[in-house]
Amino acid sequence: MRTSWADSVANSASEIAVADNNPLPRPTRSTYVPPHLRNRTASEAPTLSGPVTDRAGFSSAAGGSQWPRWGGGSGGNKPESGRPAQGYGYPGAGRGGGGGGGWNNNRSGGWDRREREVNPFGDDEEVDTEHPFNEQENSGINFDAYEDIPVETSGDNVPPPVNTFAEIDLGEVLNQNIRRCKYVKPTPVQRHAIPIALGGRDLMACAQTGSGKTAAFCFPIISGIMREQYVQRPRVARTVYPLALILSPTRELSCQIHDEAKKFSYQTGVKVVVAYGGAPINQQLRELERGVDILVATPGRLVDLLERARVSLQMIRYLALDEADRMLDMGFEPQIRKIVEQMDMPTRGVRQTMLFSATFPREIQRLASDFLSNYIFLAVGRVGSSTDLIVQRVEFVQETDKRSHLMDLLHAQRENGIHGKQALTLVFVETKKGADALEHWLCMNGFPATTIHGDRTQQEREMALRSFKSGKTPILVATDVAARGLDIPHVAHVVNFDLPNDIDDYVHRIGRTGRAGKSGLATAFFNEGNLSLSRPLAELMQEANQEVPAWLTRYASRAPYGGNKNRRSGGGRFGGRDFRREGSFSRNLDYYGGGNSSTAAYGVPGNYGGGYAPGVTSAWD
DNA sequence: AAAAAAT
Secondary structure, three states, X not given: OOOOHHHHHHHHHHHHHHHOOOOOOOOOOXXXXXXXXXXXXXXXXOOOOOXXXXXXXOOOOOOXXXXXXXXXXXXXXXXXXXXOOOOOOOOOOOOOOOOOOOEEOOOOOOXXXXXXXXXXXXXXOOOOOOOOOOOOOOOOOOHHHHOOOOEEEEOOOOOOOOOOHHHOOOOHHHHHHHHHOOOOOOOHHHHHHHHHHHOOOOEEEEOOHHHXXXXXXXXXXXXXXXXXXXXXXXXXXXXXXXXXXXXXXXXXXXXXXXXXXXXXXXXXXXXXXXEOOOOOHHHHHHHHHOOOOEEXXXXXXXXXXXXXOOEOOOOOOEEEEOOHHHHOXXXXXHHHHHHHHHOOOOOEOOEEEEEEEXXXXXXXXXXXXXXXXOXXXXXXXXXXXXXXXXXXXXXXXXXXXXXXXXXXXXHHHHHHOHHHOOOEEEEEOOOHHHHHHHHHHHHHOOOOEEEEOOOXXXXXXXXXXHHHHHOOOOEEEEOHHHOOOOOOOOEEEEEEXXXXXXXHHHHHHHOOOOHHHOOEEEEEEEOHHHHHHHHHHHHHHHHOOOOOOHHHHHHHHHOOOOOOHHHHHOOOOOOOOOHHHOOHHHHHHOOOOOOHHHHHHOOOHHHHOOOOOOOOOOOOO
C-alpha cells in the first residue's frame, strides 16, 4: 500500500530531531535566527561562506575538490578525467578592495541566504532522513515502464551505472531535496548519466525528459559546486561569474529548468538564476547581482548580457545544452558558437560539457563534437519502449476538412471525459498565424482554447501555458515553440493538426504526452502535403508497435528516399548511434548514412522483435 | 517555408 509523503514525514518527525545532524538551520517558520547568530560558519572564514563540507553534509571528504582551489594557487587538475592542469588566471585581481581581499564569493552575500530562501516545495516539513529512498514512496513516475531498457554507451572508461541514489554521494542536503521531490530511485538516464557526470566526463546523452533528464545534469552540477570548498570569484563592477551554464532553446523551457534546479538546490547555498528574452532585463540583472552559481538562459538574452559585460563566462566549469540538437541546428548554431567559442568561456576539456537530447542526427553529433572532449556517448531506450506508451494514430485528412475533423475529435473526447470535462489537448500547427486562426475558431465554436507562439508577448505566452495547465482553457494551439522539453502534466492528447516536415520534430511533439511513464494519445492529420514524412513516420510507428494504416505504408513505399533531412544527415532518432562508431564495419547497419543500404530499412518488420534495430525511434526527448 | 531567439 502506498504511504503518502506527508504521512511518512509526520511519522518520522520526532526521529529526525535526533537523527538529523545537519548543522544547517531548519527551514521552519518558527526558527528565527537573530542576525548576530547567523552565518556562524562564515565567521570562521570571514569573506567566504564556510566549508562546503559542512553545508553539503557529505558523508566523507572522498575525492575532495575536483578543481583547483582558486585561491590556493596550486595547479591541481581533475584526475578522473585526465584534464590538464589548469592555469586559471585571477581576472580582476587587485581591483577589489578592502577587508576580505579582492574577492567576492557571489554565493554568500554577508549573511546566509538560505534562511530567507523560499521553500520551493511549498511546505516547511522536514524530510524523512530515517528512511531514505523508501521504496514505498511514490514519485508519480511509473518506473515499471522503464524496466529492462537497453542502454548503449561508448567512449573510454565509461563509469558504471548505479541502481540507487544511496550509491551516489551527492551530499545530504541534495539527497534531502531528492526525497522532497519524491524521487525514489534514479531513472535509467539518471543511473547512467550521473556517474558519468560525477566522474568529470563530457557527455552526449540521448534521454527522455519525462523521466528526469533535467535532474540527470542538475544533480552533478549542484553537487560539484557544493563540493568546492569555496570558490573565489573576481570582483569586477557589475559583472557576475556563474560556475555553470545551462542553455535551452525556448524561454519557457529555460523557466522550467530554472524551477527544477531551484528545487534541487534548495538549502544548498547554490544560487540558480534564469535569464531570457521578452521579459524586463532589469529584474534579471538584479537577480544576477545578488549572486549566481548556475545560470539558466536562452541564447539571445545571454549574448546581450555578455556584450553588456554583466555576465562573464570565464569561471564556467559546467556547460549543459538541453535539446542539444536543436541548439546546434542552423538557426541557433552561430549564437551557440559565439557563446561557447568566442566569448570568455574556458575551452573544452577545461570545462565539463554535457549535451542532452533524444534526437541526435549524425550531422549534429559531428558539429557537437567541436564542443566536447573525450566524451561518452549514452543512449537510453529500446525499440518502441517509450512510444509504446503513446498510442499513435494517423488519419488522412484533407486541408479543408481539418477543422471539422478536429471538432469531431474534441466532441468525442468531451463526451468520454469525466463530468464532460475536456481533457488537456495540445494541438500543433505549422504557423503562428494558423495558430491564432485556429484558436479563434475553436473559441467561436465553444471550445475554450488559447495559443502559444513566438508572435505573442512573453506575458501572453506564460499566461497561455498557465491557463492550459490549470484546465481553464483545456485546448492549447501551439507552434513548435512548445514542441520540446515542456513538461505539462496530464496532457491526454497531442494532435498534429499540421504535421512537421521533420520526423524528429514529430517525436518531440508527441513526447508532450505520455510523460513519466504514463500513457498518452497522439493523432496526426496526414495528407498529400506530408508525403516526405510518410516513410519516416511509417517506420517510426512500426518500430513503436503502432498500427500503421495500409494507405500510409503505400505512400511510404512510393516516397523518395531522402525526402527527410534525417535520412541524409544521419538519424538521430533513438537507437541513437554514436557517430564515432559508424565506420565501415557498420555500413550495412547505417540506415542514415546516405548510402544505398538505407533502402533496406523500410518494410523489414522481422528486425523489430528484440534488441536494437538501427534507426529506431522513440519519444525520448 | 516556418519557427525560435535580444532590443
